Amino acid sequence: MDRRTFLKIAGVSGLSFAASCTSQPEKTLYSLVQAPDDMVTGKATWYASTCRECPAGCGVLAKNREGRTIKVEGNPLHPINRGRLCMRGQAALQGIYNPDRIKTPLLKEAGKWRPVTYAEAEAILQAKAEAAMRNGNGRVRMLTEVVGESLLNLARQSLENWDSKGPVIFEPFGYEALKEANSQVFGLDGLPSYKMDEADFLISFGADFLETWLSPVEYARKFKDMHGLRWQNKSLYFHVSPYQSLTGANADFWFSCNPDSEHFIALGLLREGIRHGNGRSLPDKLRTAIETVSSPYTREKVFELSSLPPELFDKLYIHLQLARKPLILGTGTSATGANCLQANIAVNLLNLVFDPDLERIDFSNRH
Numbered sequence: 001m002d003r004r005t006f007l008k009i010a011g012v013s014g015l016s017f018a019a020s021c022t023s024q025p026e027k028t029l030y031s032l033v034q035a036p037d038d039m040v041t042g043k044a045t046w047y048a049s050t051c052r053e054c055p056a057g058c059g060v061l062a063k064n065r066e067g068r069t070i071k072v073e074g075n076p077l078h079p080i081n082r083g084r085l086c087m088r089g090q091a092a093l094q095g096i097y098n099p100d101r102i103k104t105p106l107l108k109e110a111g112k113w114r115p116v117t118y119a120e121a122e123a124i125l126q127a128k129a130e131a132a133m134r135n136g137n138g139r140v141r142m143l144t145e146v147v148g149e150s151l152l153n154l155a156r157q158s159l160e161n162w163d164s165k166g167p168v169i170f171e172p173f174g175y176e177a178l179k180e181a182n183s184q185v186f187g188l189d190g191l192p193s194y195k196m197d198e199a200d201f202l203i204s205f206g207a208d209f210l211e212t213w214l215s216p217v218e219y220a221r222k223f224k225d226m227h228g229l230r231w232q233n234k235s236l237y238f239h240v241s242p243y244q245s246l247t248g249a250n251a252d253f254w255f256s257c258n259p260d261s262e263h264f265i266a267l268g269l270l271r272e273g274i275r276h277g278n279g280r281s282l283p284d285k286l287r288t289a290i291e292t293v294s295s296p297y298t299r300e301k302v303f304e305l306s307s308l309p310p311e312l313f314d315k316l317y318i319h320l321q322l323a324r325k326p327l328i329l330g331t332g333t334s335a336t337g338a339n340c341l342q343a344n345i346a347v348n349l350l351n352l353v354f355d356p357d358l359e360r361i362d363f364s365n366r367h
């Protein structure tokens with residue numbers, strides 16, 4: 001190598017060495033001014049809490065380092081999720097650290113959102129509420145998501161101070177149709193839990209219990225217990241819905257039907273059940289009412305209304321009739337059509353006709 005080439009190579013490698021040595025932009029770490037009593041630097045602290053990503057309320061353990069939550073795990077001692085969390089629960093941490101999260105209150109002006117300080121937002125809220133209050137009682141309304149009892153009481157108190165009624169709670173994936181059906185058929189105000197793990201045959205009319213329905217982590221566990229191989233036997237799961245959800249994809253058989261036609265199929269099954277003597281122990285008046293309402297829904301009529309072929313309807317009915325411990329679930333959260341209430345009423349009646357003692361519906365343990 002001649003002297004000139006050597007100097008060239010030495011110059012280039014010197015440059016790259018110098019580049020790798022440039023200092024990184026300065027970062028500042030702020031220590032807590034007043035650390036929690038149980039915080040020990042370098043040691044993790046675990047706090048038990050509740051996941052609020054959906055109304056199921058699974059138990060979580062939040063791992064904290066130096067006063068900051070860095071991971072959430074399922075609480076193994078919690079009766080609902082028994083140590084498991086769903087994807088939404090695992091992602092809850094993003095609510096604290098995601099750079100795209102909303103960090104301040106936003107004020108809409110001329111169609112655009114402007115970040116404001118909390119002090120500014122509180123002052124605007126106070127002024128508006130007091131102005132509304134001067135116009136009479138009940139002039140302030142508050143809309144909230146599903147919140148815990150303490151926060152709800154705080155909201156109620158604030159509204160009382162403004163001479164107004166409690167907040168309106170909005171849950172995007174509501175269960176109003178199922179609640180109403182429970183009230184009409186069982187006289188129950190609320191949502192019972194389902195002993196899916198004790199069933200030997202499961203039909204879902206769209207309830208996507210592995211995704212969002214009621215308490216997905218709890219039902220994923222119960223479904224595994226019900227559907228797994230036990231003593232060389234496996235309980236069957238049939239899913240009836242217009243589209244194939246993730247839950248439907250896990251079924252042994254998916255019965256496709258027209259959108260919002262699930263109630264016709266449930267009524268057809270009711271008709272067959274009553275015709276073959278199921279639900280004899282029900283009060284005569286109720287049995288006659290079920291017979292009257294379901295009598296038009298022959299397998300041909302069901303096909304005409306739902307597009308479910310008669311041979312598939314027979315398959316569904318025969319398995320239901322042969323099951324010793326059937327359980328039927330209502331419609332899914334994201335497919336609430338105009339006939340959702342009818343479908344849930346028909347499903348509740350199916351449970352009554354095929355399991356008159358309702359052994360797999362737990363009214364003492366509600367969601």
Ligand code: SF4
Binds near residue numbers: 051055056090215
């Ligand atoms: S089901 Fe998922 S999102 Fe809902 S409470 Fe449990 S972990 Fe949270």
